[in-house]
Amino acid sequence: MRDVAILGVGMTKFGELWDRSFRELGIEAGFQALVDAKLSSKDLGALYLGNMASGSLIEQEHIAPLLVDYAGLSGHHLPAIRVEAGGASGAVALHQGYLAVASGAYDFVVVGGAEKLTDVPDVTANRITGATADQEWESVFGATLPGLWALMARRHMYDFGTTREQLAQVPVHMHEMGSRNPNAHYRNKITLEQVLSAGPVAEPLGVFDCAPLSDGAAAVVLGPLDRARKFTDTPVQIRASVVTSDTMALHHRTSFTRLDSTIVAAKRAFAQARRRLTDVNVAEIHDAYSISALLALEDIGFSEKGAAGRELAEGKFALGGTPTVNSSGGLKAQGRPFGAVGVAQAVEIVRQLRGEAKERQVSGAQLGLAHDVGGTGATSVVHLFERAN
Amino acid sequence: MRDVAILGVGMTKFGELWDRSFRELGIEAGFQALVDAKLSSKDLGALYLGNMASGSLIEQEHIAPLLVDYAGLSGHHLPAIRVEAGGASGAVALHQGYLAVASGAYDFVVVGGAEKLTDVPDVTANRITGATADQEWESVFGATLPGLWALMARRHMYDFGTTREQLAQVPVHMHEMGSRNPNAHYRNKITLEQVLSAGPVAEPLGVFDCAPLSDGAAAVVLGPLDRARKFTDTPVQIRASVVTSDTMALHHRTSFTRLDSTIVAAKRAFAQARRRLTDVNVAEIHDAYSISALLALEDIGFSEKGAAGRELAEGKFALGGTPTVNSSGGLKAQGRPFGAVGVAQAVEIVRQLRGEAKERQVSGAQLGLAHDVGGTGATSVVHLFERAN
Numbered sequence: 001m002r003d004v005a006i007l008g009v010g011m012t013k014f015g016e017l018w019d020r021s022f023r024e025l026g027i028e029a030g031f032q033a034l035v036d037a038k039l040s041s042k043d044l045g046a047l048y049l050g051n052m053a054s055g056s057l058i059e060q061e062h063i064a065p066l067l068v069d070y071a072g073l074s075g076h077h078l079p080a081i082r083v084e085a086g087g088a089s090g091a092v093a094l095h096q097g098y099l100a101v102a103s104g105a106y107d108f109v110v111v112g113g114a115e116k117l118t119d120v121p122d123v124t125a126n127r128i129t130g131a132t133a134d135q136e137w138e139s140v141f142g143a144t145l146p147g148l149w150a151l152m153a154r155r156h157m158y159d160f161g162t163t164r165e166q167l168a169q170v171p172v173h174m175h176e177m178g179s180r181n182p183n184a185h186y187r188n189k190i191t192l193e194q195v196l197s198a199g200p201v202a203e204p205l206g207v208f209d210c211a212p213l214s215d216g217a218a219a220v221v222l223g224p225l226d227r228a229r230k231f232t233d234t235p236v237q238i239r240a241s242v243v244t245s246d247t248m249a250l251h252h253r254t255s256f257t258r259l260d261s262t263i264v265a266a267k268r269a270f271a272q273a274r275r276r277l278t279d280v281n282v283a284e285i286h287d288a289y290s291i292s293a294l295l296a297l298e299d300i301g302f303s304e305k306g307a308a309g310r311e312l313a314e315g316k317f318a319l320g321g322t323p324t325v326n327s328s329g330g331l332k333a334q335g336r337p338f339g340a341v342g343v344a345q346a347v348e349i350v351r352q353l354r355g356e357a358k359e360r361q362v363s364g365a366q367l368g369l370a371h372d373v374g375g376t377g378a379t380s381v382v383h384l385f386e387r388a389n
Numbered sequence: 390m391r392d393v394a395i396l397g398v399g400m401t402k403f404g405e406l407w408d409r410s411f412r413e414l415g416i417e418a419g420f421q422a423l424v425d426a427k428l429s430s431k432d433l434g435a436l437y438l439g440n441m442a443s444g445s446l447i448e449q450e451h452i453a454p455l456l457v458d459y460a461g462l463s464g465h466h467l468p469a470i471r472v473e474a475g476g477a478s479g480a481v482a483l484h485q486g487y488l489a490v491a492s493g494a495y496d497f498v499v500v501g502g503a504e505k506l507t508d509v510p511d512v513t514a515n516r517i518t519g520a521t522a523d524q525e526w527e528s529v530f531g532a533t534l535p536g537l538w539a540l541m542a543r544r545h546m547y548d549f550g551t552t553r554e555q556l557a558q559v560p561v562h563m564h565e566m567g568s569r570n571p572n573a574h575y576r577n578k579i580t581l582e583q584v585l586s587a588g589p590v591a592e593p594l595g596v597f598d599c600a601p602l603s604d605g606a607a608a609v610v611l612g613p614l615d616r617a618r619k620f621t622d623t624p625v626q627i628r629a630s631v632v633t634s635d636t637m638a639l640h641h642r643t644s645f646t647r648l649d650s651t652i653v654a655a656k657r658a659f660a661q662a663r664r665r666l667t668d669v670n671v672a673e674i675h676d677a678y679s680i681s682a683l684l685a686l687e688d689i690g691f692s693e694k695g696a697a698g699r700e701l702a703e704g705k706f707a708l709g710g711t712p713t714v715n716s717s718g719g720l721k722a723q724g725r726p727f728g729a730v731g732v733a734q735a736v737e738i739v740r741q742l743r744g745e746a747k748e749r750q751v752s753g754a755q756l757g758l759a760h761d762v763g764g765t766g767a768t769s770v771v772h773l774f775e776r777a778n
Contacts, residue, residue, distance in 0.1 A: 001493045021525075046632075055444045059516045060524040062475035065634035065767035069523075069641070077653045079632035080768070081481055084471045086451035092470055096485060103492030104390045127448045134458075135449040136410075243435075243468035245454035252458070264466045378454035379469070 001102040003225035005235040005388065008037025009347040014216035014335030015185040022058055022116035026067040029217035029340075030112050037108075037221035038231050041071070045106030046079040050093030050113035051339035052086055056128050057120055067112065079106075084339075085243075086132030086374030087288065089113065090218070091342025091381035098241040101222045113343035114217035123213055132375035134248035146210050146289060148250055148376045150202035153291035155256040157204070159306065162294065164204050166309030168195035170290035171208045171332050173312060177319070178329025180360040185214045185335030209290040214335030218344035225388065234354040239273035239367075240384040248378045257306075261380035262299035262371065269369075269382040277301045280323045280384075281365040282352045284345035286373040287330040296371055297325070300382070320362060323369070327352060327360045342381060345370035353387040390491040392614035394624040394777060397426025398736040403605035403724030404574040411447055411505035415456040418606035418729075419501050426497075426610035427620050430460070434495030435468040439482030439502035440728035441475055445517050446509055456501065468495075473728075474632075475521030475763030476677065478502065480731025480770035483609070487630040490611045502732035503606035512602055521764035523637035535599050535678060537639055537765045539591035542680035544645040546593070548695065551683065553593050555698030557584035559679035560597045560721050562701060566708070567718025569749040574603045574724030598679040603724030607733035614777065623743040628662035628756075629773040631655075637767045646695075650769035651688035651760065658758075658771040666690045669712045669773075670754040671741045673734035675762040676719040685760055686714070689771070709751060712758075716741060716749045731770060734759035742776040 010032025012025050026049070034041060049064040060066065064080035085092040090113030097111035117123050130139030133148055156162045172192055178184035190208060198207040228235035246261040247253055253260070270277060277300070285300065287293035297308035302323065303316075311317070317325035328334040328348040331341060349368035351357045370383045399421025401414050415438070423430060438453040449455065453469035474481040479502030486500035506512050519528030522537055545551045561581055567573035579597060587596040617624035635650040636642055642649070659666060666689070674689065676682035686697035691712065692705075700706070706714035717723040717737040720730060738757035740746045759772045 023525075053444050053450055055442050055517075055520055056448075058524065059445075059520050059528075061442055061473060061520040062522075062637065062764050062767055064474065065763070066523065066637045068634050069636045069638075069767065074634060074636045074641070077633040077635060077650055079484070080474075080634040081485070081632065082473045084450060084473055085453065085469075095468070096470070096488075099485075099488050099492045099494055102494065103488045105488055105491065128444075131444055131448050131450040133451075134455065135447065139448075243470065244466040245457050245463060245469040246466060247458045247463045248451065248455045249458075252463070261466055374454070375451050378451055378458065 002104060004098050004101045004222055004238045005225040005228040006220050006350050007223045007228055007231045007235065008033040008221035009350045010036055011183055011218035011344055011347050012216050013183045014214045014337060016118050017215040018118060022114060023067060023070045025215060025217040026112055026114040027071045029219040030071060030110055033110060033219035033221045039108055039221060041073050042076060043108050044078055044110060046100055046109045048093040048097045048111045049082045050090030050342055051082055051115055052084060052089045053128055058116055085379040087338045088342055088372045088374035088379040088381050089339040091372035092243055094342060094346055094383065095241045095243050095381065097222050098238050101224060108221060108223045110219055110221055111343060112217060112219040113340035115337035115339040116215050117213040117337060118215050137249045144202065146205055147202040149289040149291050150205045151250065152256045153204050156291060159257055162309040165192065166313050167204060167209060167290040168192050169313040170287060170293045171195050174287060174326055174330045174332035177327050177360065178333025181329050181334055184329045184333050185212055186333045205289055211288045211331035211336040214337045216335055216337035216340045218340045218347050220343060220346050235388045236350045236353050237386050237388045238383060239275060239386045240269035242269045242272060242382050244380050246378050250376055259295055259299050259377035259380060261377050262296060265380045265382040266300045269384050273384040275367060275384060279367045280369045281367055282327060282349060282362050283323045283325050283369040284328060284348050285325060285371045287326060287332050288336060300371060319360060324362045327357060327362065342372040345372060349385045353385060391493055393487050393490045393611055393627045394614040394617040395609050395739050396612045396617055396620045396624065397422040397610035398739045399425055400572055400607035400733055400736050401605050402572045403603045403726055405507050406604040407507060411503060412456060412459045414604060414606040415501055415503040416460045418608040419460060419499055422499060422608035422610045428497055428610060430462050431465060432497050433467055433499060435489055435498045437482040437486045437500045438471045439479030439731055440471055440504060441473060441478045442517055447505055474768040476727045477731055477761045477763035477768040477770050478728040480761035481632055483731060483735055483772065484630045484632050484770065486611050487627050490613060497610060497612045499608055499610055500732060501606060501608040502729035504726035504728040505604050506602040506726060507604050526638045533591065535594055536591040538678040538680050539594045540639065541645045542593050545680060548646055551698040555702050556593060556598060556679040557581050558702040559676060559682045560584050563676060563715055563719045563721035566716050566749065567722025570718050570723055573718045573722050574601055575722045594678055600677045600720035600725040603726045605724055605726035605729045607729045607736050609732060609735050624777045625739045625742050626775050626777045627772060628664060628775045629658035631658045631661065631771050633769050635767050639765055648684055648688050648766035648769060650766050651685060654769045654771040655689045658773050662773040664756060664773060668756045669758045670756055671716060671738060671751050672712045672714050672758040673717060673737050674714060674760045676715060676721050677725060689760060708749060713751045716746060716751065731761040734761060738774045742774060
């Protein structure tokens with residue numbers, strides 16, 4: 001397999017973008033990444049697109065050729081392929097783009113992620129977000145996605161003494177980070193008191209413990225590492241790309257306080273990269289709900305099991321921490337356009353490794369990790385990125 | 390890149406399978422393919438799943454890990470990835486499985502295609518089938534998928550003198566083939582008169598000119614060719630795997646009587662395989678509508694432009710023809726469970742190349758082609774399969 005590098009990155013602002021369509025968002029991110037890579041569209045071999053639910057959301061399937069079309073590139077007859085894995089769709093699309101270049105089948109590939117959530121009134125309806133859990137055994141009985149994560153939170157509190165206040169520190173952390181990110185959906189800082197006094201969504205999770213529904217798109221351009229220097233002085237190598245699965249329904253798991261898919265993905269990723277956990281300087285993790293972030297920190301291994309709530313509250317993962325976690329603001333503050341999230345995580349890590357993250361820059365960042373989850377963990381994805389010296 | 394072989398195949402009956410769920414169908418096809426390959430589930434490296442519209446059809450996204458789960462394989466934490474490209478979803482999933490093995494990232498991969506269409510009353514609604522055309526510029530104005538193909542038929546008749554009777558020979562041909570296929574949705578033969586006297590769907594296309602809406606699933610197991618003999622005496626090599634795109638909307642194309650995506654895909658596939666068109670013994674082509682089959686025959690190159698209607702009516706593509714076309718019965722008679730179609734085409738070709746196609750066997754078949762289309766041609770896929778000697 002060939003070594004694969006990220007040559008260019010792009011992303012739109014995330015947020016409630018009432019005046020912008022799905023296709024506009026996808027194209028803006030894609031062209032930004034192409035320009036950043038100093039590539040011409042005719043150099044492209046393929047496009048991969050991560051998207052969760054365009055059929056339900058905008059009544060449009062077949063969206064990968066749609067974006068190629070509206071970008072004016074149909075004349076090249078590029079392979080244009082959509083990948084779906086719930087909220088992890090973007091990260092899984094990146095895996096496909098990685099394999100496409102690593103295989104030698106394509107030299108330069110755009111991987112995009114895009115989602116337009118605010119065009120329908122009932123996006124929180126179980127038929128959309130609940131469709132990434134087990135429809136027949138969970139959603140149909142009224143279990144919502146935040147409801148399922150709330151069960152995990154309750155059990156984590158019971159087993160490890162995690163407190164409501166520790167959970168509430170997660171969004172405080174994310175908004176602090178997001179305040180430095182011009183693309184973030186939310187740039188306001190919030191206080192512990194605000195989180196604790198917000199109305200409940202699924203107790204113990206309140207309004208501020210749940211990432212927002214956002215519109216947005218992100219894209220990266222991939223190419224063979226051995227040709228990367230031609231395009232950029234700061235190529236970033238994809239050292240590992242791992243996708244794993246687990247049962248759809250929570251009740252089939254042996255534990256509610258860990259995601260085995262994440263544990264296995266992280267382990268495989270560090271083995272693939274031949275790097276250690278302690279080498280990671282910056283990480284973007286899945287924080288769709290406050291509890292999601294704590295499980296991720298523990299399952300990846302940044303915290304011992306049960307210790308993430310305390311360690312996050314103590315500031316271990318703040319800017320310059322070990323590692324810095326979600327400098328972008330994460331899903332909570334940067335935003336959560338489902339299929340775009342996994343690609344946006346890669347964009348943030350690349351900006352950190354290149355030293356282009358401005359007021360949220362982690363100095364000397366060399367190794368970055370991105371972690372994304374679909375549903376309640378039926379899919380996990382871990383990527384490791386390293387600045388090529 | 391490593392050479393890739395198909396080691397096992399499986400498929401369910403196609404049809405209106407009221408008593409069977411999406412997950413049951415997917416699992417049956419997958420296990421058949423595994424058993425056929427003499428592989429154990431623990432040998433598997435990944436699963437790819439082609440599916441067009443599960444979100445709209447069964448309110449379930451994230452269906453690749455769902456099938457792994459219900460197959461009882463979650464403990465392996467396999468990558469489980471859904472691919473969507475309208476009606477070509479299955480063929481595009483096969484492309485991804487091919488790249489996954491060719492890259493060296495995975496040794497043995499299951500590629501499945503599955504769709505459950507009969508659980509909703511309004512599947513022909515434009516929000517589902519129309520979602521594979523350009524929603525904002527075609528479907529929203531009332532242009533249906535058969536309506537768009539009917540425009541192509543009208544223009545083909547105008548430009549080349551193709552007759553209504555020649556179009557009507559397409560379903561007659563497909564039902565003749567389907568009558569020999571125990572898995573086919575329709576096994577009854579039909580006459581030219583029946584086709585011509587059936588009610589209109591979108592003139593000139595009548596009820597019999599449109600493939601049915603079917604439930605069903607198909608699966609293949611892929612592995613490295615150099616290890617294929619360990620599992621089978623008759624490995625089938627994937628000699629070429631090509632995906633292409635074109636504009637979503639018909640009105641952006643330079644011609645209504647050809648699919649450039651198919652022309653380019655076929656050309657690239659023969660170049661990749663270093664084989665000639667005249668080497669093909671058996672072909673499965675996209676015949677969602679009668680006109681789709683004529684365009685495919687011409688765009689791949691089996692007929693000169695404008696001649697396919699006449700040549701098909703003359704029997705050029707009958708059993709033992711040059712080549713034999715849609716021995717399975719095609720989308721019209723074998724059935725059209727969107728995401729399963731592309732994989733079912735591969736299953737049929739493998740059975741032909743292995744000499745296992747029973748009463749529809751083409752003797753001495755060595756090279757087979759599969760061609761699938763999404764929407765009105767925004768995606769085309771061409772695969773070439775060869776019996777490894």
